[in-house]
Amino acid sequence: MVFHKNLSELGWEKVKKRQLHRLPLVDEWIELIQMKSGYSVLDIGPGPGVFTQRYAKVVGITGKVTALEKSEEAIGYLTEELKQAESHIEIILGDAENAVVHDQGSFDIVMLTDVLHHTDSPARVLKNLYNNRHTKNARVLIAEFDPKSEGEIGPPLEKRLRENDLYDLLQHIGFTILSSGKQMFEHYYIIAIRNQRT
């Protein structure tokens, strides 16, 4: 199986098909993180934006979704896709390792799904999130492909991030783990929040 760290090589139409195939997973994320109408959601690494549009439906026009994406091609694709879709989605070109994304208030939820194994440094992404005062009270949902599974779909097992390593990293940076679990499509999730005393 060929692994494309940069998904432009694979093509955004294909990435979109994969997202559509995994929609049941997203509904579970929405429930787990208790996303609600009126919330402000930061979606890091939205890719073609199928899930972003799903989040926009849940938060409604009283809420907002901010999509932070590093790939210019993905931004182009996303902008086209969103032309006839929800208007309360803001698209920002930037790298989650150093971009300072802000909201008028602060974000309620950060979605970081199937992104960390594509980044150069998961630690830098999580540290940047930790240091951003606009995400300081946000619940962060991280979802990744589990290396302890069959490897029938998704990236090769050796390219996946181990759940325990992410746990250690999050706690080392200063996050508290609120919950975690295994999911369908060879996934696990972790919900974390910045330690409130630091």
Ligand SMILES: C[S@@+](CC[C@H](N)C(=O)[O-])C[C@H]1O[C@@H](n2cnc3c(N)ncnc32)[C@H](O)[C@@H]1O
């Ligand atoms: C596999 S897609 C995941 C899309 C979607 N979040 C999902 O759950 O299917 C990974 C996306 O993260 C983006 N990405 C990778 N590194 C990033 C970074 N450092 N900052 C922002 N986006 C990044 C990629 O360009 C790509 O669009």
